[in-house]
Structures are given as structure tokens and as C-alpha cells.
Amino acid sequence: MTSTKPLPNQADQLALLRLLGFALQLLLVLFGAETFGLSLQVEALTWVMLAEGVTLTLLIWQRHRLTHHELSLFVTLLLDILFWGLWLAFSGGATNAFVTLLLIPIVLAAVTLPLWAPWVLAVAATLVYSLMMKMLPVSDMMHHGHGMDMSSHYLGMWLNFVLTALVITTTVALLIRRIRKQDAQMAYLRESQLRQEQLLALGTASAQMAHQLATPLSSMRLLLEEVQEANCPVALSEMDTALSRCEATLNELREATRSIREGHVTQASAGTLAHQLRQKILLLMPTTQLDWQVALSADDASAKVLMDMNLVPALMALVENASASTLESRGDAKVSVTFERHEQELLVRVRDYGGGIDSELMSQLGSSLISSPKGMGMALLLSHASFERLGACLTLSNHPEGGSVAEVRLPLIVEAA
Incomplete structure (x- = not known):
């Protein structure tokens, strides 16, 4: 899953946009009321803008903390819609020419948040606009000086607003999501290269x-x-x-x-792979206490997996790392190796009884060449690459009862009927 958290500089950009929006409101109230035909309710607007100014100060002060989490960022954008709605309601309501500024928080949510956020904000903005439509007096429905019914015009404006919000929440949000997915794929390809x-x-x-x-x-x-x-x-x-x-x-x-x-790859049964690994462990690691568990039925043991010359050595590297980790922690070498089938995969688990893997190294081991205190970096990198060539994957985790577990998922070959 791709992350949607904004970067630190985006927090500053959002703060700048809010400052510009507040400055625009202030300039329109002080100098643009007559030019743009705003019907100002001065007393109510004064209280609204005072509250907005205090809230804006707090949001800017805590901008980095608030934009670090999706939910807190969503709440701040919801507040933006609330204050813009109040400002519009007391400066002409649905007749205010700047009513489309309610769309700005929706655009920001579409760019920075998951798909649900712009949808919720679009519903909220539509409700605000609809309430302003309900608040329009009957006199405003008649064109001044002509006695012309303007209700269809305002209804068209409302429908245009709703359609614009729908376009933003679908086209823009989905486009941003696709771009994020492509960026994640490019990052993976760069790491793989x-x-x-x-x-x-x-x-x-x-x-x-x-x-x-x-x-x-x-x-x-x-x-x-x-x-x-x-x-x-x-x-x-x-x-x-x-x-x-x-x-x-x-x-x-x-x-x-x-x-x-x-590029020589063959097919071997799961039972053959288990037998070869066991024989190699007994031959090369005779002093290791081996807890061997093969939970495979006759059909499971005969199921085929892709195999090359590096598969058994790659599994052996995991066993050797586990043995060394247990020896360092307890003074004796003990390793548990389990073979079992899960759906269309053969699971090979190698568990040690050591001190576990540090959380900071967990995500790096196997995917990059790092300096590990236990010397596991190169061996795990080579093992991971060997598994990857066969369509398998390696995951590392800490066991709840102590030690760590390396799990290899080898895809089983399904014979055509």
C-alpha cells in the first residue's frame, strides 16, 4: 500500500494557502464588497473571522504535527470548509461569486489523502452550499429591475458545483492514486536494479x-x-x-x-527439497540440534516447486544464521525447520532461539547490503535474490516466544488437467 502522508514541505504549503485564503476574505470584506456585490453581515462576519484567525494560528503553529497523520489532516480540511461556509453565508451566501472556493479543500484532500477523504469533504461542501441555497430570501430569486425568476439560475449554479466536486473526487483523486502507484513501482524497480x-x-x-x-x-x-x-x-x-x-x-x-x-531451472517435489536440505544440514552442521517438522501429506510431498542450484544453499544460509544466533544467545546451537503447505505455496520456516532481530534492521535485511552486527546482511541478501529468481519470497519476523523466524514461500506448480 502506498503512503498518502504529506511531506514536511507540504505542511508549509498548506499553511501558506490558508493564509492566502484568509487574506482574500479580509480584502473582500474591506475593499471588495461593492465591486463584487457582497451582502455583508458585518457583526456576524467579525466573529466568524476572529474565530477563524485564532484557529488558523493554531493550525499553522501545529502544522507539521497535524499533517503527519491522515485523520488530523482531514479534520483541518473539514474546518476549512466550515469557515469558508460561514464566511460565504454571511457575505451573500449562494449569491457570492466566490462560492466555488469551497472546492479548494476537496482538491487538497484528493492530492494528499486516500480516496474516502475527498468524497466526504465533497458531501460536506455540497451540504454547506445546499444550506445556503435554502437560506436565500424570495426577493433574491427575482432579478433586480426585471422581475425575472432566478431560481433556475441558482439551481444551475448548485448543479454545476456538485458536478465539479464529483469530477475532482473521481478524476483527480484516481489520477493521483495511479501516479502514486506508478511511483511505488518505479521505486521498487530502482531498488531491484x-x-x-x-x-x-x-x-x-x-x-x-x-x-x-x-x-x-x-x-x-x-x-x-x-x-x-x-x-x-x-x-x-x-x-x-x-x-x-x-x-x-x-x-x-x-x-x-x-x-x-x-538460467537452468528444474522442477523438484517438496519432499525431495526437504530431504536434500535435511541431508545437507546433517552433513555440514552435525553439532546443531535440529528440530525437524515436515507437515506434508503424500500429495503435498509430491507437489512440485521450481528449483535451481542455489535454492538449497539459500535455505542453508538461513539455517546457519539461525544456528549462529541461537549459539550466541544460549551457548548451544538449536534450529527449528518446518515444511508445510498453505494453499498453492510451500512454506519453509526456519526459527532460531536467539535474541530476535532489531526492528530497525527488520525491513532492511534481505533487501539491501547492510552492515549487520551478526553478519547476516550479505547471506540474507543472496538468499533473498535466489528465492526471488524462483518466484518465492522471504519474510522475517520475531517469534512471540523468543528468537526470530525466516519464512520462505515457494509457489507450487499446478499441473494442467
Whole structure:
């Protein structure tokens, strides 16, 4: 949903418009009554303008606070219609040539507030105009000097006012709403482009590092073979295991790079994805206490999802972050992983038991490259991009019982009948 709150400088602009409107009223009362044929009720107008001046002073004083919230801004515009209506009523009413100034608050609401606000203000302004029509004396219905019935003329003015208000509340308000939507889409595209540029830089760096790792790993493998004669089988076994993991990770990185470059995407069942993730966690994180829950029926487990070489590593990054967060907070590594189906989506939830995510970082993690105290910024950015390529989405939240939850929504592929 796009925000409709006015910017701080708009508060100053609204205050300036109110000052100009009050100055116009004052000039018309003092110097323009005869020129424009205003029927002034001086005593009543004096009290109305005194009250309006006090109210205007308060509105200008608190303009930034009042325009920060939609409801308070709407109330101030409603007050504008009230004071303009009172001023018009005591300076000629419906015969006042400046009666269309009642439309100004409606225009401002159409530009700055949701669609309901200009509609309500249009109804309020129409009621004010209608009351002024009812207050017209019979003598004003006759054209001075000709005895001509003017009721149809005033009715036409009223109808013109109503039609103008309807045009503003529909055409202008909907046009502004469309512009806001387009602005939001452009902002999203700019953020997406920036994220893709960051990922391209990270991918280039990863490819360079993979190339640099290949040579020393090969050398270490040769050195390991040369020291096989040494009488330290445990150390050799550990070195061999570590080298094997490094080589496997390097091969996965190469395969993932090739998969991204070729845009290679396959289909896999939800059960297969859950099995691959579990096996990888048990292999690479044997000391982690894993709470594994797969709430999938046989049909759900066979449902297909889009999958590439980056999906399991992206989920693994979430599990590793959760494990590190729990370890930092409690001293032991515990992670809960849940697979379940919700309508046409596969939900994968990864929960940690740490201290949760700071509210200021919640909206930034995964969408931009930031400096995180726990080092989650880059991993979540890469995971988010991997999910996004598959049409999935990642959301982060804090669990009510402590810790945080990363939820991935993977769309299920519906087979054609």
C-alpha cells in the first residue's frame, strides 16, 4: 500500500494557502464588497473571522504535527470548509461569486489523502452550499429591475458545483492514486536494479575467489598425499575431510555460477527439497540440534516447486544464521525447520532461539547490503535474490516466544488437467 502522508514541505504549503485564503476574505470584506456585490453581515462576519484567525494560528503553529497523520489532516480540511461556509453565508451566501472556493479543500484532500477523504469533504461542501441555497430570501430569486425568476439560475449554479466536486473526487483523486502507484513501482524497480548490481558484484568476486581457491586446494591435495607416510592417521583423516568439503563447496559454487549463467531451472517435489536440505544440514552442521517438522501429506510431498542450484544453499544460509544466533544467545546451537503447505505455496520456516532481530534492521535485511552486527546482511541478501529468481519470497519476523523466524514461500506448480 502506498503512503498518502504529506511531506514536511507540504505542511508549509498548506499553511501558506490558508493564509492566502484568509487574506482574500479580509480584502473582500474591506475593499471588495461593492465591486463584487457582497451582502455583508458585518457583526456576524467579525466573529466568524476572529474565530477563524485564532484557529488558523493554531493550525499553522501545529502544522507539521497535524499533517503527519491522515485523520488530523482531514479534520483541518473539514474546518476549512466550515469557515469558508460561514464566511460565504454571511457575505451573500449562494449569491457570492466566490462560492466555488469551497472546492479548494476537496482538491487538497484528493492530492494528499486516500480516496474516502475527498468524497466526504465533497458531501460536506455540497451540504454547506445546499444550506445556503435554502437560506436565500424570495426577493433574491427575482432579478433586480426585471422581475425575472432566478431560481433556475441558482439551481444551475448548485448543479454545476456538485458536478465539479464529483469530477475532482473521481478524476483527480484516481489520477493521483495511479501516479502514486506508478511511483511505488518505479521505486521498487530502482531498488531491484540496485540489488541486482550488488549481486553482480558479489558474483564476480565469488567467481574470482573460486578461481583463486582452485590452485591452493590442488596443492594441498598433493601435499596431503605426500605426508600419508606420517604416523598421524587422525590428523590426516581430518585434513582429508576438510579438503573434501572445500572441494565440494568449490564444485557447488562453479555449478551454481553455471546454472545462473544459463538460467537452468528444474522442477523438484517438496519432499525431495526437504530431504536434500535435511541431508545437507546433517552433513555440514552435525553439532546443531535440529528440530525437524515436515507437515506434508503424500500429495503435498509430491507437489512440485521450481528449483535451481542455489535454492538449497539459500535455505542453508538461513539455517546457519539461525544456528549462529541461537549459539550466541544460549551457548548451544538449536534450529527449528518446518515444511508445510498453505494453499498453492510451500512454506519453509526456519526459527532460531536467539535474541530476535532489531526492528530497525527488520525491513532492511534481505533487501539491501547492510552492515549487520551478526553478519547476516550479505547471506540474507543472496538468499533473498535466489528465492526471488524462483518466484518465492522471504519474510522475517520475531517469534512471540523468543528468537526470530525466516519464512520462505515457494509457489507450487499446478499441473494442467
